[in-house]
Amino acid sequence: xxxxxxxxxxxxxxxxxxxxxxxxxxxxxxxxxxxxxxxxxxxxxxxxxxxxxxxxxxxxxxxxxxxxxxxxxxxxxxxxxxxxxxxxxxxxxxxxxxxxxxxxxxxxxxxxxxxxxxxxxxxxxxxxxxxxxxxxxxxxxxxxxxxxxxxxxxxxxxxxxxxxxxxxxxxxxxxxxxxxxxxxxxxxxxxxxxxxxxxxxxxxxxxxxxxxxxxxxxxxxxxxxxxxxxxxxxxxxxxxxxxxxxxxxxxxxxxxxxxxxxxxxxxxxxxxxxxxxxxxxxxxxxxxxxxxxxxxxxxxxxxxxxxxxxxxxxxxxxxxxxxx
Amino acid sequence: xxxxxxxxxxxxxxxxxxxxxxxxxxxxxxxxxxxxxxxxxxxxxxxxxxxxxxxxxxxxxxxxxxxxxxxxxxxxxxxxxxxxxxxxxxxxxxxxxxxxxxxxxxxxxxxxxxxxxxxxxxxxxxxxxxxxxxxxxxxxxxxxxxxxxxxxxxxxxxxxxxxxxxxxxxxxxxxxxxxxxxxxxxxxxxxxxxxxxxxxxxxxxxxxxxxxxxxxxxxxxxxxxxxxxxxxxxxxxxxxxxxxxxxxxxxxxxxxxxxxxxxxxxxxxxxxxxxxxxxxxxxxxxxxxxxxxxxxxxxxxxxxxxxxxxxxxxxxxxxxxxxxxxxxxxxxxxxxxxxxxxxxxxxxxxxxxxxxxxxxxxx
Numbered sequence: 001x002x003x004x005x006x007x008x009x010x011x012x013x014x015x016x017x018x019x020x021x022x023x024x025x026x027x028x029x030x031x032x033x034x035x036x037x038x039x040x041x042x043x044x045x046x047x048x049x050x051x052x053x054x055x056x057x058x059x060x061x062x063x064x065x066x067x068x069x070x071x072x073x074x075x076x077x078x079x080x081x082x083x084x085x086x087x088x089x090x091x092x093x094x095x096x097x098x099x100x101x102x103x104x105x106x107x108x109x110x111x112x113x114x115x116x117x118x119x120x121x122x123x124x125x126x127x128x129x130x131x132x133x134x135x136x137x138x139x140x141x142x143x144x145x146x147x148x149x150x151x152x153x154x155x156x157x158x159x160x161x162x163x164x165x166x167x168x169x170x171x172x173x174x175x176x177x178x179x180x181x182x183x184x185x186x187x188x189x190x191x192x193x194x195x196x197x198x199x200x201x202x203x204x205x206x207x208x209x210x211x212x213x214x215x216x217x218x219x220x221x222x223x224x225x226x227x228x229x230x231x232x233x234x235x236x237x238x239x240x241x242x243x244x245x246x247x248x249x250x251x252x253x254x255x256x257x258x259x260x261x262x263x264x265x266x267x268x269x270x271x272x273x274x275x276x277x278x279x280x281x282x283x284x285x286x287x288x289x290x291x292x293x294x295x296x297x298x299x300x301x302x303x304x305x306x307x308x309x310x311x312x313x314x315x316x317x318x319x320x321x322x323x324x
Numbered sequence: 325x326x327x328x329x330x331x332x333x334x335x336x337x338x339x340x341x342x343x344x345x346x347x348x349x350x351x352x353x354x355x356x357x358x359x360x361x362x363x364x365x366x367x368x369x370x371x372x373x374x375x376x377x378x379x380x381x382x383x384x385x386x387x388x389x390x391x392x393x394x395x396x397x398x399x400x401x402x403x404x405x406x407x408x409x410x411x412x413x414x415x416x417x418x419x420x421x422x423x424x425x426x427x428x429x430x431x432x433x434x435x436x437x438x439x440x441x442x443x444x445x446x447x448x449x450x451x452x453x454x455x456x457x458x459x460x461x462x463x464x465x466x467x468x469x470x471x472x473x474x475x476x477x478x479x480x481x482x483x484x485x486x487x488x489x490x491x492x493x494x495x496x497x498x499x500x501x502x503x504x505x506x507x508x509x510x511x512x513x514x515x516x517x518x519x520x521x522x523x524x525x526x527x528x529x530x531x532x533x534x535x536x537x538x539x540x541x542x543x544x545x546x547x548x549x550x551x552x553x554x555x556x557x558x559x560x561x562x563x564x565x566x567x568x569x570x571x572x573x574x575x576x577x578x579x580x581x582x583x584x585x586x587x588x589x590x591x592x593x594x595x596x597x598x599x600x601x602x603x604x605x606x607x608x609x610x611x612x613x614x615x616x617x618x619x620x621x622x623x624x625x626x627x628x629x630x631x632x633x634x635x636x637x638x639x640x641x642x643x644x645x646x647x648x649x650x651x652x653x654x655x656x657x658x659x660x661x662x663x664x665x666x667x668x669x670x671x672x673x674x675x676x677x678x679x680x681x682x683x684x685x686x687x
Contacts, residue, residue, distance in 0.1 A: 059455050122670065129669055131398045131458055132607060136666035139600060143659035147650045256596070260466045263459040271456075297474045304463045308448055311460075315452045 008318035012282050019290045029171030031289045037177035039285025040184020041246060044239035045258065046265040046277045047191060048232020054208040054272025054321055056225045058120060059127070061134035064262060065141035066112065066233045068255025070104035070240025072145055075154040075250045077103045086160050093159035097179070101241045108237025109230045116229045138256070146252045153251045156244055180242050187235065188278050195274065204228060208272060208321060261288075264303050268310045270317025279318050344680035352615055355622055363507050363516055372516055376584045378625045379523040380577050385605040385617035386530050387573035392603075393612030394534050395566040396546030397454045400599055401461035404468045405442065405571040407594030409434040409578025411472065411479060414588035417487040418480075424490050427583075435575040442571030446564035454549075454563070465599070472590045484589020493518065493583065519580045526573050531614055533569060542566055543612075600658070601628075604665050610675025619676055631657045 020028050049063045077100040078085060084096035119137055123129045162179060165172040195201035207214045207221045215221050243258070244250045265284050269276030284303050291302040310318060355378075358365065362375035388402050412434020413427060420426040445464055449456035473482050491497055497511035507513065533539055545552040545559050553559050582588045591597075601624060609620020638652040651659070672679055 059458070119666075127455055128392075128396055128398065129673065131455070132603070132669045133666055135398075135603065136662050136669065139662035140659060140666065143656055143662060147653075147656065147659070151655070260463050264463055267456065267459055297470070300470050301467045304467050307460070307463060311448050311452070311456075 008276075008279060008314075011318065012279060012286070015283060015286050019286070022290070022294060026170035027293065029169060030173060031293055032286065033171070033173040033181075034177050035286035035289035036282060037181040037184075037285070038246075038288060039282035040181045040188075041239055041242050042261060042265055042285055043184050043278050043281035044187050044242065045236050046262045046269075046281055047187065047274055048229075048235045049262055050266045050269065050272055050274060050277040051204075051228055052225075052232050053266070055204060055211075055221075055228055056124065057127075058124070058130055059134070060120070061131060061259070062115065062119075062137045062141060063233075063236055064255035064257075064259030065138050065145075066108045066236035066255075067240035067243070067258050067262075068142065068145055068250075068252070069111065070108050070237030071244035071250045071254055072149050072154070072240075073104040073107050073237070074100035074241030074244045075156055076149075078156045078245070079154075082157075085157055088160050090161045093161050094179075096159060097242075097245065100245065101183075101238050104237040104241035105234040106237075108240070109234030112230045112233025112236075113226065115233070116226055120229070138259075142252055142256060145255075149250075149252070151252065153249050155249050158248060159245070176246065180246055183238075183242060184281075187238075188274075191274055200224070260300070261303065264307050266317075268307050268317060270314075270320035272321040273317065273319045276317055276319035348615065348677060348680040351619060355618065359520055362520075363513055367507065369512065372512065373584070374625065374629070376516055376519050376580075378622050379520050380580045380584065381602075381605065381621040381625055382618045383523045383526045383530075383580070384574055384577040385602060385609065385621040386527055386614045387570045387577065388602050389606050389611060389614055389617040390530060390534060390542075390566055390570045390573075392606055393610075393614075393617075394539055394542040394546065395563050396542075397450075397563060397567070398458045399461045399567070399570075400458060400596075401442075401445065401465040401468070402570070402574050402602060403594055403596070403599045404461075404465040405438040405574040406578040406581070406598070407468070407472065407588075407590070408438045408441070409575030410582040410588040410593040411485075411578075412437070412575070413579050413582040414485040414487055415478065417489065417582075418485045422488040422490060427490060431576070431579040434579060435572050438571040438575035439568045443564050443568045446567040447560070450560045450563050450567075457563075457567075465594075465596075469590060469594050469596070472594055480589065482590060484587060484592065486587045489515070489583055489586055515583060519584060522576070522580060526576055527614070527618070530573060534614060538562070538565075597658075600661075604661055606675075607665060607668055608675055610677035610679070611673075613675075613677045616675050616677030623676075628657075631660070635660070 016032055019032070023031070045063075045067050048066075049060060052058055052060055052063075078096065081096045081099060084092045084099075087093065115137070119133060120130075123133050159176065162176040163174070165174045166178075167173075193201075195205055203214060203219050203221075203224060207219070207224060211221050240254070243254075261284060265280040266277050267280075268283060269278070269280030283306060287302050287306055288299050292299040314320070359375055359379055363372055366372070366375065384402070384406055388399075391397055391399050391402070409431065412432075413430040416426045416430025416433070420429075441464070445460055446457065449460040472479050475481070479485065488494065492511060493515045494511045497514070499509040499514065503509070534542070541552065541557050541562050544555070545557065545562060549559055578593055581593055585592065605620035605624045606617050607620070608623065609618065610616025632654045635652050635654045635657055639649055639654060642648040642652050650656070668675065
C-alpha cells in the first residue's frame with residue numbers, strides 16, 4: 001500500500017454511515033455486525049484466490065470448489081461430534097469448531113497441493129487454457145461432491161453456546177458471528193504479518209512484483225508458489241467450514257454460488273492485493289446484508305453494481321498491485 | 325507490468341493433411357444436407373425438434389467461438405444474451421397480440437439490449453485485462469439469472485412464459501391441403517425452415533466477420549496483444565466490437581429458440597448448465613474455426629440424447645458396487661463430460677476440427 005491511497009480505506013466507514021439513515025439504529029447495528037462478520041469469512045476464502053493470482057498470474061476458477069469441499073468436510077466432522085456441538089460449554093463448542101475447521105483446512109490444503117501438481121502446473125502462462133481447465137475442474141469437483149456426499153443438502157446444528165445473541169442497544173449480535181469475525185481478523189493480521197515481516201513474505205511480495213528478478217536471485221519461486229497455493233486452498237477450506245456452520249446448511253452448489261461473490265471481492269479489492277481483498281470483502285459483506293434487508297431480491301445486483309462502480313472509478317480495483 | 329505471455333499452446337496446429345480436410349468437409353456437408361432436408365429425411369416431431377435445436381446451437385456455439393477462439397476471451401455471459409433474446413420475443417408475444425409486429429419488436433429489443441450490455445461489460449473490464457472480462461461476465465450473468473427468476477411480473481419467474489406465435493408458425497396452420505413427398509406443409513414445417521434459414525444466414529454472417537480483416541485483427545490480438553496495439557489497432561475497441569457482435573448473434577439464436585419452443589424460462593435459455601454445454605461444444609469441436617463449433621454443437625445435442633442411456637446401462641451393470649454405481653448414476657453425466665472437457669483441453673487443444681484441418685494461409 002502506498003501513501004496517498006487512503007481514499008479506498010474510507011469506503012468502509014462511509015458505507016456504514018450511508019446505511020444508517022435507511023433503517024433503524026438497532027437494525028443497523030445487527031446488520032453491520034453480521035455484514036462485517038460475513039466480510040471476514042469472505043476474506044478468508046478470497047485471500048487465497050488473490051494471492052495465487054498475484055504471485056503466479058493464475059486465475060483459479062476451481063477455488064470455489066475448495067470452499068465447497070471445506071464446507072462438506074466440516075459438515076461430516078460436525079455430524080460425528082454431536083456431544084461437543086450440543087455441550088453447553090464454550091470450550092467444547094470451540095473444540096468442535098476447531099476440529100471441523102482444522103480437518104477442512106488440512107484436507108483442502110492437501111487437495112490443493114495435488115491440484116497444483118496435476119492440473120495447474122501444465123497451464124502456467126496460458127490464460128485461456130487456465131480458465132478452461134479450472135472451469136472444467138470446477139464442474140468435475142462439484143459433481144464429485146454429489147457422488148461423495150449425496151445430492152441432498154446437509155444441515156449443521158448451531159453450537160449450543162454460540163447460537164444465542166448479545167443484545168447491544170436493542171440490536172442483536174449472534175455470538176457465532178463474533179467468532180467468525182475474530183477468525184477472519186486473525187487470518188488477515190497473520191497474513192499481513194507474514195507478508196510484511198518475514199523472509200518468506202518478503203520473497204512472496206518480491207515475487208508478485210517481479211518474478212523473474214526473484215528467480216534470478218536464486219529463489220525457487222515455483223516451489224514457493226506451491227506452498228502459497230496450498231495455504232490459499234487451506235484458507236478456502238477453513239472459510240468453507242466456517243461458512244457451513246454460519247449458514248447451517250451445505251449444498252453441492254455452494255462453491256459455485258460463492259465463486260461469484262469471491263470474484264466480486266477480489267476485483268473490487270484489486271487482483272493480487274491482500275489488503276484490497278480485505279476491504280472488498282468487508283464492502284461486499286456489508287452491502288449483501290444491508291440490501292438483503294431493504295430489498296432482498298437485489299443483493300447480488302447491488303454487489304455487481306458496486307463492482308462496476310469501483311471499476312469505473314479505479315479500473316484496477318481499490319488497492320491495486322503495482323507491477324514494474 | 326510485465327507483458328502477459330501469449331496464449332502458448334492454446335492453438336496448436338495439427339500437421340497438414342488432405343485426408344483430414346476432406347473428412348472435415350464431408351462431415352460439414354453431411355451436417356448441412358441433413359439439416360436442409362431434415363423434415364423429409366427424418367419425419368416425426370421429435371426428430372424435427374432435434375434438428376431445430378442443432379441449427380440453433382450451431383449458431384450459438386459459432387458466436388461463442390468468435391469470442392473464445394478468435395478474440396481469445398472467455399465469457400460466462402453468453403447464455404445470458406441467448407436468454408435475453410428469447411425473453412424479448414417471449415415477453416412481446418405474451419403481452420401484445422401475437423403477430424409479426426410483436427415478434428419483430430421483441431426480437432429487436434432483445435438483440436439491441438444484448439449488444440448494449442455486451443459492449444458495456446467489455447468497455448468496463450477490457451480496459452484492464454481480458455481476464456477481468458471473465459469475472460465480470462460471470463457476475464453479470466448471475467445477476468441476470470436471479471432477475472429472470474425473481475421478476476415474476478415481467479418474466480413469469482421460475483415458471484417462465486408460454487405464448488402463441490404468429491398464426492403461420494403455429495402447428496395448426498396448413499399451407500397446402502395435400503402433403504408433398506409425404507410431409508404435411510404445416511406451421512411446424514414453416515417454423516423449421518424459418519429457423520434453418522435464419523441460422524444459416526447468421527452462420528454465414530459470422531463466417532464473413534471472422535474471415536474479414538476484422539477477424540484477422542482479432543486473431544492478432546489473441547496471439548499478442550501488445551504487438552497488435554503497437555501496430556496501431558485499438559485492442560479494446562476490437563474486442564468490445566467482437567463481444568457486441570457475438571452477443572447480438574446469441575440473442576438472435578435465443579429468438580429462434582423461443583419460436584421453436586413457444587415457451588421461455590430461466591432454465592431453458594439462461595442457466596449455467598447451458599453455458600457449460602456451450603463451452604463443451606466449442607472446445608470439443610475445436611476453437612477458432614467456427615466449423616468446429618458447428619460440429620461440436622451437433623455432436624453435443626445428439627450426445628445428450630444418448631449419454632444418459634449409456635450411463636443408465638453402466639449404472640445397472642455396476643449396481644453391486646457402491647461408489648461405481650454412484651459414479652455411473654445417469655444424473656452424473658456432467659461429471660463425465662467435465663472430465664472429457666479437461667482431457668481435450670490438455671491433449672487436443674485444437675479440438676475435432678482443428679485436428680482434422682490445418683488452417684490454410686496462416687503459417
